[in-house]
Each structure stands twice: as C-alpha cells, then as structure tokens.
Amino acid sequence: MATFAKEFLALQDSILLKAYHRDLGATCACGKFAGLYRCAGIEHCFDNSLYCCNCIVQVHSSGSHPFHRIEKWTGSHFEATSLNDLGYLLHLGHHGQPCPNVSSKRSPRSMTIGHTNGYHTLCVHFCACHLTLSEPLQLCNHELFPASMNQPQSAFTFSLLDLYHYITLASKGSLYDFNASLVEMTNPAFPQDHRYYELGRVTRVWTHLASVRRRGQAHGIDDFIPSRRKGSLAIRCPSCPEIHFNVDLAEILSAGPFDL
Ligand SMILES: [Zn+2]
Ligand SMILES: [Zn+2]
Ligand SMILES: [Zn+2]
Ligand SMILES: [Zn+2]
Structure with a gap:
C-alpha cells in the first residue's frame, strides 16, 4: 500500500484524464468534420481517437463492435450517446454489410441486446437470403441468444451468458444482482429496469443446453455407450x-x- 500511496496523485491524474481528451478541437481523420465522438466505457476500442459522427459509426461497423459505448463532447464535458442514436445498423449474415435481398421497404427491428457491459438498443436488419434460417437462428449465428423463438425483440450475447454461468458457479451470485449490475452499467445516473425476466428464461435454457452438450447427449453418446x-x-x-x-x-x- 505504501508504494501506491506515494503515487496516489499521479495515479489519480491519469484516471481523471479519461474525462478529457487531449485532441479536442482537432479535425477528424477524414478531414471533413470536427472530432467530437469517442469510444469509451468498460469495453472500448484500443484506439482512443476522436472522430466525427460518420467516422465513429464507420469504425464500429467495419470493426464489428456494435456494443461499444460512445460519448460526445458538448463543449464542456463528454456526454453519453450511442451508436444507435448515430444511425448504426446491425446487419446479420453478410459480414456487417447490408443483405442484397432485403427490401428497401423493410425497416430494421429495434432490439434490446444484453452484453457484458450492459443493455443496448440496436436496429437489426435480418438477412433475407436464407429463407429456411429463422430469425432466432440468425441471431445465434452471430452469438446472440434470442429471448424468444418468435420475432425476438431481445437477445443476449453468448459472452454475457458465459460470464453469468462462471460467476454464478464461483460466487453463487443471484441473477437479480447480476442483472442489477448490467442495469447500472447501462445508465448509472438513471438505472431503469431492463430484461430481467427474459434473462432469467434465457439463462435457464442456456444452462440446460450446456449440460446436454457436456454430458455428450448433443453428440449422441447413447449410441456409443448403449x-x-x-x-x-x-x-x-x-x-x-x-x-x-x-x-x-x-x-x-x-x-x-x-x-x-
Ligand atoms: Zn469502440
Ligand atoms: Zn470523420
Ligand atoms: Zn442476405
Ligand atoms: Zn469414482
């Protein structure tokens, strides 16, 4: 502790630097607009540059980071905004590109997606090429577990479900408290109740599927050990x-x- 105590001021300064950005006032890398947006939060891009609105959406589309949190410089402080507010669309099935078979009249679905850094609202465009692949299975192909099997409005990332599984096995923490942490991460100032019941349902299905896999039933073990x-x-x-x-x-x- 004593070795840390000597450096408390320096350590505190480096943490407080996160509230500011040394490139404020500079133009975005595209050279067209001021860089006012940055990726911040618990999970964020390693590159901490400031971008204009278009470029920050582009960076996250090409890097496939739909669950990063975005902040905008207001002139006096950084304010939370989101990729969704900036026009980000999550396209399924074509490596982040729009599906060529989606009709221009078909509007994307606004979905709530739970990830390890909280809940996100995202507009999702489902792929229309594979008529046999249902919407829930398209979500699963992108490691998003649907909260229902009929026109899902909510989903949870596989990472989140894995994290909850590890946490509950090791610490016996309740789902209620786990969800409360996600809600707190989503909006610490005004926490709103989110998908607690959906998360409860999905974690039970997830745990069941895990045990079916781990006991070999998903691989037909009964045929090998009759x-x-x-x-x-x-x-x-x-x-x-x-x-x-x-x-x-x-x-x-x-x-x-x-x-x-
Ligand atoms: Zn990012
Ligand atoms: Zn730009
Ligand atoms: Zn398609
Ligand atoms: Zn034994």
Whole structure:
C-alpha cells in the first residue's frame, strides 16, 4: 500500500484524464468534420481517437463492435450517446454489410441486446437470403441468444451468458444482482429496469443446453455407450468401474476383494 500511496496523485491524474481528451478541437481523420465522438466505457476500442459522427459509426461497423459505448463532447464535458442514436445498423449474415435481398421497404427491428457491459438498443436488419434460417437462428449465428423463438425483440450475447454461468458457479451470485449490475452499467445516473425476466428464461435454457452438450447427449453418446440409461444427464465418475465402459464383467468377477 505504501508504494501506491506515494503515487496516489499521479495515479489519480491519469484516471481523471479519461474525462478529457487531449485532441479536442482537432479535425477528424477524414478531414471533413470536427472530432467530437469517442469510444469509451468498460469495453472500448484500443484506439482512443476522436472522430466525427460518420467516422465513429464507420469504425464500429467495419470493426464489428456494435456494443461499444460512445460519448460526445458538448463543449464542456463528454456526454453519453450511442451508436444507435448515430444511425448504426446491425446487419446479420453478410459480414456487417447490408443483405442484397432485403427490401428497401423493410425497416430494421429495434432490439434490446444484453452484453457484458450492459443493455443496448440496436436496429437489426435480418438477412433475407436464407429463407429456411429463422430469425432466432440468425441471431445465434452471430452469438446472440434470442429471448424468444418468435420475432425476438431481445437477445443476449453468448459472452454475457458465459460470464453469468462462471460467476454464478464461483460466487453463487443471484441473477437479480447480476442483472442489477448490467442495469447500472447501462445508465448509472438513471438505472431503469431492463430484461430481467427474459434473462432469467434465457439463462435457464442456456444452462440446460450446456449440460446436454457436456454430458455428450448433443453428440449422441447413447449410441456409443448403449449400456447407460438413455438421455441421462448425470455425470459418471470416469475412474469408477463401469461395465462396458472402462471394465468388463469377466474382469470384475475374477477380481480379488481388494482389486476394486
Ligand atoms: Zn469502440
Ligand atoms: Zn470523420
Ligand atoms: Zn442476405
Ligand atoms: Zn469414482
């Protein structure tokens, strides 16, 4: 602690620098407009440059960072805005580019998406090429888990669901408190209730699917070990003797009293 105490002022200054930007007043890299926007927040671009409105949307479209938070310089301070407010569209199915088969009349769907840095409102354009691929599965292909299987309005990133799974296993933290942290990250000044019930439903489905995968049921393990009860999600101890798996009956019958 003493070694830190000597540097408290310098450390505090470097943290406070985040409230300011040394390039304020400069023009954006495109050379057309003033750089007033920056990527900030818990998850952000490593490049901390200031951009104009068009360029900051372009940087995040090409870098596929739809869940970064954006701030705008007002003249006296940075104010929270969002990629959605600046016109960002999330296109599914074409590496971030618009689907050539989407009708120009079809408007994007405004969705609430939960990520590890809170909730986001994003306008999503679904791909219209693959008629057999439903909207929920298109979302899953982009690692977004839908909150419902019928015209989903909300989704959660796979990263968020994995994070919750690890946190709840290690700390036994409740979903209510986990969601409260997400709500706080979304808008600390005016926290609003978000998708708690949807998150509860999705985490239960996510956990079930994980256990089906981990028990081998998703890979048809019953076909390889027919001696086990069909469809079982129980974990068998791999070193305990199990006939037809790691020992055969003759070996057990011929074993001495201390062999097993
Ligand atoms: Zn960013
Ligand atoms: Zn620009
Ligand atoms: Zn398409
Ligand atoms: Zn065992």
